[in-house]
Amino acid sequence: MKQIKNIYAILIIIFISYSCSDNFLEPAPIGTPNGETFYSNDDELELGVINMYDGIQGINSTSSNDNHGIQVEFYVTEMRSDNTQTKSSEGEAAQFENYTIEANNGIVADYYRSFYNVIFRANIVLENLNNATAVNRSRFEGEAKFVRAYAYFNLVRLFGDIPLIDRVIAPADKEIQFTRKSKDEVYTLIESDLNRAIETLTNGSKNRASRAAAQTLLAKVYMTTENKRYLEAQQLCESVMSSGFSLETNFKDIFFNEGNNEVIFSIGYLGDDAQNSQNFSAEWLNAVGRTSGVNYVTPDAKDALDNFGGDRTQFSYRVDQAQPTRFQVVKYIPDGDATLGIDPTSSNPTQAGNDWIVLRYADVLLLHVEAIMGTSNETSVPAALASFQAIRDRAGLPTTVTNITKDDLLLERRVELAFENHRLFDLLRFNKAQETLATFSTNIGASFSATDLLLPIPQREVNLGGGILEQNPGY
Amino acid sequence: MKKINKFTFQKKYLTKILVFIGILIFASCDFEFELPEEGSVEDLTPPSAAFEFNQSAENFKLYNFANLSTSATNFSWNFGDGNTSTDKDGVNEYPGEGSYTVTLTVSDALGVESTISKTIEVIEPEEPDVPDPVLVNADFTKLPKSSGSDCTCSAWINKDLGDQGESSSGNGGSDNVLKFDNNEPDHIYQEFEVTPNADYTIEVVASFKDLTGGSFPSMLEVRALAGSGYVSGYTPMYFTETTAFPQENWGYTSISQVEDVANNLLAETITNPSDDSYITYTYTFNSGANNSVALFIRGIGGPATGGGGGDFGYNSGDEEIRVDSITIRAINL
Numbered sequence: 001m002k003q004i005k006n007i008y009a010i011l012i013i014i015f016i017s018y019s020c021s022d023n024f025l026e027p028a029p030i031g032t033p034n035g036e037t038f039y040s041n042d043d044e045l046e047l048g049v050i051n052m053y054d055g056i057q058g059i060n061s062t063s064s065n066d067n068h069g070i071q072v073e074f075y076v077t078e079m080r081s082d083n084t085q086t087k088s089s090e091g092e093a094a095q096f097e098n099y100t101i102e103a104n105n106g107i108v109a110d111y112y113r114s115f116y117n118v119i120f121r122a123n124i125v126l127e128n129l130n131n132a133t134a135v136n137r138s139r140f141e142g143e144a145k146f147v148r149a150y151a152y153f154n155l156v157r158l159f160g161d162i163p164l165i166d167r168v169i170a171p172a173d174k175e176i177q178f179t180r181k182s183k184d185e186v187y188t189l190i191e192s193d194l195n196r197a198i199e200t201l202t203n204g205s206k207n208r209a210s211r212a213a214a215q216t217l218l219a220k221v222y223m224t225t226e227n228k229r230y231l232e233a234q235q236l237c238e239s240v241m242s243s244g245f246s247l248e249t250n251f252k253d254i255f256f257n258e259g260n261n262e263v264i265f266s267i268g269y270l271g272d273d274a275q276n277s278q279n280f281s282a283e284w285l286n287a288v289g290r291t292s293g294v295n296y297v298t299p300d301a302k303d304a305l306d307n308f309g310g311d312r313t314q315f316s317y318r319v320d321q322a323q324p325t326r327f328q329v330v331k332y333i334p335d336g337d338a339t340l341g342i343d344p345t346s347s348n349p350t351q352a353g354n355d356w357i358v359l360r361y362a363d364v365l366l367l368h369v370e371a372i373m374g375t376s377n378e379t380s381v382p383a384a385l386a387s388f389q390a391i392r393d394r395a396g397l398p399t400t401v402t403n404i405t406k407d408d409l410l411l412e413r414r415v416e417l418a419f420e421n422h423r424l425f426d427l428l429r430f431n432k433a434q435e436t437l438a439t440f441s442t443n444i445g446a447s448f449s450a451t452d453l454l455l456p457i458p459q460r461e462v463n464l465g466g467g468i469l470e471q472n473p474g475y
Numbered sequence: 476m477k478k479i480n481k482f483t484f485q486k487k488y489l490t491k492i493l494v495f496i497g498i499l500i501f502a503s504c505d506f507e508f509e510l511p512e513e514g515s516v517e518d519l520t521p522p523s524a525a526f527e528f529n530q531s532a533e534n535f536k537l538y539n540f541a542n543l544s545t546s547a548t549n550f551s552w553n554f555g556d557g558n559t560s561t562d563k564d565g566v567n568e569y570p571g572e573g574s575y576t577v578t579l580t581v582s583d584a585l586g587v588e589s590t591i592s593k594t595i596e597v598i599e600p601e602e603p604d605v606p607d608p609v610l611v612n613a614d615f616t617k618l619p620k621s622s623g624s625d626c627t628c629s630a631w632i633n634k635d636l637g638d639q640g641e642s643s644s645g646n647g648g649s650d651n652v653l654k655f656d657n658n659e660p661d662h663i664y665q666e667f668e669v670t671p672n673a674d675y676t677i678e679v680v681a682s683f684k685d686l687t688g689g690s691f692p693s694m695l696e697v698r699a700l701a702g703s704g705y706v707s708g709y710t711p712m713y714f715t716e717t718t719a720f721p722q723e724n725w726g727y728t729s730i731s732q733v734e735d736v737a738n739n740l741l742a743e744t745i746t747n748p749s750d751d752s753y754i755t756y757t758y759t760f761n762s763g764a765n766n767s768v769a770l771f772i773r774g775i776g777g778p779a780t781g782g783g784g785g786d787f788g789y790n791s792g793d794e795e796i797r798v799d800s801i802t803i804r805a806i807n808l
Contacts, residue, residue, distance in 0.1 A: 231671050234764040235703060242737075371764075372672050376602060377532050381672045383763065406532055431529055434539045438564065450527075450541030450564045473525065473543040 039128035042136050048125045049140055052147045053208060055118040057267050060277050060351060062290045064106050067114040070267055070356055071280045073421050074295050075107045076158055076455060081423035082440040083301040083414070087286065087293030087326055099441060099448040101456060103475045109458035112159070115151045119165060122148040127168045142200030145193035146209035146217070150358075152193075153221060156186045157425055160454045160472060164189060178465035180457075187225050194218040203243055206263050207355070212240045213265035216359045219367050224429050234371035237364055240264070241387075245361040247394050252315045254360060255331045256342055264359040271334075271346025271353025281334035281345075281352040286322045288335070288349050296320070297327035300440060301418060309415045310395035314340065316418050329419045332356075357420060365391055366413050369404060378405040391416055406430060428453065449474065522547035524581045524591040526565075535599045540565035540577065547581035547589065555595075569597045605805035608667040608675065610770075611717060614800040617642050617650035618717040627653045629717035630665060635728045637662030637773055638784040645682060646753045646799045655774035655796040657684075657693060659784040662773035666702075666711045666726055667803070669762040674806040675699075679756045679772070683747040684794040693792035694776040695745040699760045700727060702767030704738030711767045726769055730788055733771055740768065744775070753799055759806065770801070 039048050058069025075096055078084045085097035095101045101108065125144040132140050148166075155162050164181040166189060197214035204210065219236040222229040248254045248262045258266075270276040282289035284296075297305075297317040305313045318337065320326040330337070334352030336344035345353035365387040372384040379385075380403045388404050391412060413426050427433035434450050441448030451474025462469050524544045531537035542550060542563050552560040554567040555575030569575060578592040612618055615627040627650060628640040640661045643654035655661040669675065679697060686692055702711065705726030714720050727733055736742075741760035748754060762768055774791025782790030 231764060231766055234671065238764050374671075375600075379672075382761065383672065431532065434529075434541055434564065435531065438539075438566075450539075451543060453541070473545045 039124065040131050042133055045125060045128060045132050045136070045140050048121070048128065049143050049208075052118060052121040052125065052144065053267065055114065055121045056147070056151075057269065057276065057278070058114060060274065060279050062279070064110065066110075067117055068110050069114045069118070070358075071278050072107050072110050072114075073154075074280060074284075074419075076111050077421040077424045078295060078419060080452070081427060082298060082436065083418060083423045084295045084329070085298050086291070087296045087320075087323070090292065093291060093294050097444075098446045099437075099452040100446075101452070101475075103456040103459040103462070103471060105456070105458075108455050109460055112155070112455075112458050112461065115155050116163075116165070118151045119148055120168070122151070123165065123168045138200040142197040142214075143209040146197035146201065146214050149190040149193035149197065149214075149221075150217060152186055152190050153217065153224075156183055156190070157224065157428065158455050159457060162186060162457075163469070174466070174468065178461070178468040180470060184226070187221065190221055191218065194221065206259055206266055207268035210265065212243050212245065213359055215240050216264055216364050216367070219364075219371065220429075223367070223370060224425075228375070230371045230374040234368065237368035237371055240361075240364050241368065245364070247361055247365075247390060249394070251312050251394065252340070252342070254357070254362075255315070255354070258355050262361045263355075263357055264361060264364070266358055267356040269353050269355055271344075272348055272351050273353075274351060277346060277351035277353060278356070279350045279352065280356075281332045281354050282350040284329050284332065285335070285349065286320050286326075286328070293320075293326075293328075295329055295419065297329060297419070298444075300443070301414075302327055304411065305415050305418060308411055309418075310392070310397040312395050312415060312418075316415070331419055362391055362394075362416050363422070366409065366416065369409055373404070373406065373409065378403055380404070388412065451475070518583075518585055518587060520546040520583075521587045522581045522583045522589045524579050524589040526577075526579050526591065526593070528577070528593070528595060530597075534568070536569045536571065536597060538565075538567050538569065538595065538597075540567070540579075542579065542581075544579070544581045544589070546583055548584055549582045551580045553578040553580075572597050572599060604807045605670045605673040607805050608669055608768075608803045609713065610665060610667055610801060610803060611715060611720070613802065615651060615653040615798065621718050621720060621722060623722075627651065628663065630714070630720045631663035632720070632722040633662070633664035633725045633727065633771075634723040635725070636664055636730060636733060636771065637787050637789075639722075640798075643797055645797050646680075652682075652797045652799045655693070655695065655791050655798070656783070657774075657793055657795050658691075658777050658782045658790050660773065660782055660787040660790050661784070662771065663798070664725065664727070664769060664771050665720075666713070666767055666769045668711070668713055669702075669766060669768050670805070671762055671764055671766055673762050674759055675762065676757055676759050676802075676804050676806060677741070677770070678800075678802040678804075679745075679758075680753050680799040680801075681745065681756060682751055682753045682797045682799070683749075684796070685751050686747050686749060687793045689793035691777045691792035692747055693774055693794040693796055694747070695796050695798075696773050696775050697741065697743045697745065697756075697758065698733065698739055698771045699741035700733060700769040700771055701738050701740055701763060702726065702765040702769070704732055704735065705767070705769075706732070726767070727771070740765075747794065753797075770803070772798070772801075 039045050056069050058071040059066040079096040086094050092105050095105055122144040125140055129137055129141055161180040161182050164186055169176055194214050198211055201211040203212050215236040219233040222233040246261050248260050253260055254262050269278045279289055283291050283294050286293045305316050315330050317327045318330050320328050332354045333342055334345050334349040336342050368387045369384045372381050373379040385401055389401050410430050427436055433453055437448050454472045456475035457471055462471055526543055527541045528538050550563050552565040555577050556569050558567050574596050576592055576594050580590045582588045612630040617625050617627050618629040619625050620629045627642040632639045637660040640653040640663055641656055642650055643652050645652040706728045709726045741758055743758050745756055774796050775789055776792030777790030779788050
């Protein structure tokens with residue numbers, strides 16, 4: 001009897017153990033998508049690709065906990081240069097112009113986590129590439145690698161050595177999440193990603209990655225890294241220059257005729273659309289956005305535009321009507337300007353529809369000049385003069401240029417690309433940042449020192465890193 | 476009883492000895508200085524000196540120093556030329572070229588110091604002249620090849636683009652010129668290294684046989700081909716010996732590549748001058764975004780097919796053409 005009882009017990013145990021299968025939850029929930037099973041076909045991967053651009057676009061909100069993506073980029077780039085400042089020098093936004101940035105600055109943290117989140121979104125696409133059909137796989141790969149390289153290029157220039165995450169990681173992967181890798185290693189990934197994007201992408205798209213966008217970015221990378229590769233940069237520029245882009249005749253149309261032929265890569269926004277609009281345009285006005293006004297034009301930038309801007313000046317800055325001693329950026333005005341013939345891009349300026357232009361053809365032409373100049377301090381090579389002259393002619397400055405110095409080029413970039421978040425990176429690339437910003441800072445009574453050329457790693461990240469993640473000097 | 480007394484004696488002294496030792500231990504402690512002050516902690520962040528420097532582009536003697544020290548509040552620069560500074564970042568203009576040792580000493584509020592020295596070489600950057608390109612067998616001497624018999628065409632063969640030129644004599648020598656035979660697809664091809672965006676002159680010394688009056692007058696076509704047009708994945712090798720040169724699978728592997736306008740830095744056609752002496756033809760080209768260029772010269776003017784050699788879609792015309800030498804020089808202003 002006892003034996004029979006034992007046999008029953010054993011049978012029950014066997015039965016129970018067989019009833020368990022590999023997956024704890026089976027069948028998988030089919031009513032809602034989940035991270036484990038999504039990105040299983042082309043349609044879902046396409047959504048994953050769009051999700052990356054959505055990350056760059058950022059959330060249009062005033063909550064400091066949201067990721068605002070590129071909408072806060074002007075704070076960490078243009079406002080740290082000699083181009084712009086806050087209107088009233090208040091709050092943590094004023095830390096940028098005063099060069100008194102604290103490691104706990106919320107805007108720095110916003111930008112940092114936004115772009116690591118973009119990298120995460122790109123890594124998800126790359127992780128699931130095998131689920132794509134052969135027709136679309138290489139395009140998905142190219143777009144994801146372009147976006148990842150673009151995000152890393154911004155981060156490495158702003159923060160220096162940074163954690164390098166090239167795959168989807170889990171919370172337990174603390175080591176990779178918080179170990180800073182050398183700039184060289186970051187640039188190695190950026191270069192290989194962009195080369196792959198150039199191989200796999202075609203031209204035609206402006207709000208998404210394209211071959212020309214990857215080529216332009218790589219040209220800039222080659223001239224930014226320690227070991228400058230000017231010849232390759234020139235070849236990349238020339239390839240873009242024979243890809244059908246052109247300068248808009250009227251400078252204003254670059255910004256207010258969206259999708260024009262000068263744009264190579266831009267982040268798209270839709271006016272009056274809570275999900276897809278932007279608020280940076282409103283923040284640049286006088287107390288229209290949440291702030292009382294940021295990214296106001298410095299007297300220094302105004303001078304440069306007045307003296308060297310040509311036709312570009314009127315579409316670059318204007319007098320703030322409410323406060324006539326101060327000057328606002330005209331590029332990206334959300335609510336129109338009848339005097340300048342600019343229409344509003346939305347009825348609600350805090351839900352503006354102005355696209356953010358990341359790369360445009362004028363940038364390429366000036367990069368072309370820079371590549372030809374190379375290590376020299378000036379150039380009179382005809383190809384360089386032609387590219388430079390095209391920019392000057394469009395600006396209504398047709399005097400024939402016969403020689404271009406490095407300073408001429410830097411100045412031309414300043415007035416052509418003012419308030420488009422290029423200035424700080426240009427100063428760094430031209431090896432002029434410390435010299436220029438030290439003088440600028442002295443003139444305005446700010447406290448610049450060389451360690452301000454890198455942002456602090458957000459204190460929150462340092463804390464989470466539990467001692468692994470080291471802070472930049474000076475913070 | 477004696478034992479007990481002994482014990483009592485010992486106990487009596489033991490207490491005294493212990494008290495004595497206790498006092499001794501006590502006295503040896505220096506409480507006044509060793510007791511930590513309330514709230515004081517160890518200096519866990521001693522200063523660490525670090526800096527980087529860069530030379531100004533306009534003034535080679537001017538250097539900017541970026542102070543990257545951590546946990547420091549006081550800075551002392553010694554620029555190595557007698558100049559000093561206590562600013563955080565340093566700027567110094569050196570008296571001239573030379574080697575200078577820059578020392579940065581930093582300290583924190585506790586007086587803990589850290590020092591770092593770096594040596595900088597102040598050198599006036601030179602704009603070096605663009606060097607002349609190196610051509611091998613540029614005067615068409617009869618020399619050995621990697622395979623086959625000696626030829627004035629050694630180092631100048633690309634069998635993917637045409638037939639090799641032929642050894643010939645002329646201009647006062649023997650076996651010293653290269654002949655583009657009539658009604659054949661003869662060519663010469665060689666790659667050479669250039670500086671990007673530089674101007675070059677090319678001189679071709681050539682002689683045309685007098686016009687025969689036929690319907691296919693020979694012409695000489697001269698092309699400078701961009702290295703960017705080399706077949707994908709090709710890296711040029713610059714040989715010095717004629718025997719080392721390949722005879723096929725160079726950077727350009729087809730006539731359609733050669734004829735692609737985008738690949739041509741120079742494309743000139745020399746017509747028969749009706750003078751069979753050796754005449755120097757001079758052209759200039761700019762190297763553009765290339766560090767390598769290929770020179771390609773061929774006889775044309777004949778029918779596309781049906782010539783006396785291989786089928787490359789072109790042939791020289793009715794007259795022979797001879798080339799004595801080619802010279803390429805950089806133009807330095």
